[in-house]
Amino acid sequence: MSDNTVDQGFSLNCIELQNYQQNRYPFLLVDHVDLVIPGKMAIGYKNMTMNEWWIPVHFPGAPNMPGALQIEALAQMLTISVTTIPGLEGRFTRALDYKAKFRKEVMPGHRFDMRVELLSWTRGLAKGIGVGSIDGEIACETEMLITIPEILDQYVPKK
Amino acid sequence: MTNLEKYQQAFKETFMVDDDKLANLKYQDIPEWDSVGHMALMASIEEAFNISLEIDDVIDFSSYEYGKSMLSKYNIDI
Numbered sequence: 556m557s558d559n560t561v562d563q564g565f566s567l568n569c570i571e572l573q574n575y576q577q578n579r580y581p582f583l584l585v586d587h588v589d590l591v592i593p594g595k596m597a598i599g600y601k602n603m604t605m606n607e608w609w610i611p612v613h614f615p616g617a618p619n620m621p622g623a624l625q626i627e628a629l630a631q632m633l634t635i636s637v638t639t640i641p642g643l644e645g646r647f648t649r650a651l652d653y654k655a656k657f658r659k660e661v662m663p664g665h666r667f668d669m670r671v672e673l674l675s676w677t678r679g680l681a682k683g684i685g686v687g688s689i690d691g692e693i694a695c696e697t698e699m700l701i702t703i704p705e706i707l708d709q710y711v712p713k714k
Numbered sequence: 715m716t717n718l719e720k721y722q723q724a725f726k727e728t729f730m731v732d733d734d735k736l737a738n739l740k741y742q743d744i745p746e747w748d749s750v751g752h753m754a755l756m757a758s759i760e761e762a763f764n765i766s767l768e769i770d771d772v773i774d775f776s777s778y779e780y781g782k783s784m785l786s787k788y789n790i791d792i
Contacts (some may be wrong), residue, residue: 601747626790651750676755677753677757678755678756678772679753680750702749702750707749707750708749709754709769709773710749710752710753710756710769710772710773711741711752711773711775711777712741712752712773712774
């Protein structure tokens with residue numbers, strides 16, 4: 556990939572994005588990345604269907620995407636904005652802190668559009684914000700702090 | 715604000731500790747000074763003194779007292 560492509564961004568289909576996001580079915584919550592600018596931002600989506608694993612139980616007769624999974628999907632998108640930085644492909648991440656607001660139900664038939672912005676990536680810590688939308692209306696907003704543990708561990712004092 | 719006050723404020727704001735807890739404070743002495751808290755402290759000190767810490771100094775910065783002497787390397791006297 557050329558330096559120009561990294562700076563301008565690129566898209567990732569459902570197979571390509573798995574190089575940068577280590578979750579797998581049934582917990583991979585990103586279907587497509589429309590645009591990722593490594594180290595800066597990512598835009599993409601997940602289509603919601605009646606076949607999601609949580610639909611039978613959340614809730615019977617009133618299916619919707621749990622808030623925790625909306626946050627998880629946005630965190631997975633944030634991870635992609637980090638792991639597309641050259642040298643970080645395939646790294647595993649760990650959640651540290653989230654703050655979220657939920658405004659609209661996400662149901663089968665919806666497309667959960669995600670936009671994340673990586674505010675800082677320093678010493679193994681990624682701080683970002685994410686917005687999940689349905690038809691242009693905000694469903695979820697979250698502030699996120701995640702880490703790549705093997706990088707964070709390089710910077711901590713050794714006892 | 716003196717350099718000492720700025721240095722102490724970085725610790726107090728990051729870890730929510732009082733002045734009397736600072737003198738003997740070391741990495742992992744309190745739950746707040748874990749790996750994530752350590753990076754937050756480093757960022758706070760860098761911002762307070764407008765410096766960029768070298769990786770070895772980030773790793774070696776294991777106590778309140780050590781940090782005070784280490785900052786002289788960055789021409790900051792505390």
